[in-house]
Amino acid sequence: MSFKSSIIKKAIKWTPTKIILWVTNIMLKGIAELTDFRVDIDARTSFVQLQLFGEAEVIEVWLEGFAVINHEESYQFILQQAKSNRLWLDNIFARIVGKAWKIPVIPQLTTYMPLIAELLNVDNAGQSGLNYPEDTN
Incomplete structure (x- = not known):
């Protein structure tokens, strides 16, 4: 892990x-x-817990095992597990978890993608046990 990504990880941990x-x-x-x-x-x-305006109850979302991978000259996002306190949101999560999703090229972020991938790489996942799932694209 580079010095830059180590500093960013610490900043994320220390941000109140x-x-x-x-x-x-x-x-x-x-x-x-x-x-x-x-x-x-x-x-x-x-x-994440948020209250949509006009709604009586909060929405809660739990994510586990997320990563960004550099794969064949593109970047992909992986989410291993996701759940919420809303059935409709769980149904959406069921369609996206366990798959690698190609991240579209955004010109403003192109120079930052290698650093983002380093921060969220499967190799840096520690004890989370991430593995590389099948391609969806």
């Missing part, structure tokens, strides 16, 4: 949740309110 919530809620103003957020890059887990 309140700052993440504050910035995200500015961006989601009028749509939703992010009420909780947790991410562990080493364990490849994340939890």
Whole structure:
């Protein structure tokens, strides 16, 4: 792992949740309110809780085993497990988990993709037990 990716991992770990919530809620103003957020890059887990405006209950999402892989001159996203407290969202997750999804080329992000892939590479997944699933594209 490069020095740059090590620094970024530490910055992610040390960023207070309140700052993440504050910035995200500015961006989601009028749509939703992010009420909780947790991410562990080493364990490849994340939890998100948000309240959609006009809805009575919060939506909770748990993600496990996510990675970005450099594969045949492109990048792919992998999600091993995902669940929520909404049946419709679980049905969507059932269609996408366990597959490698090609990330479209976005010119503004092209220079950052190698670093993102290094941060979220399967080889750096630690104890999460990620493996490379079948291609979907």
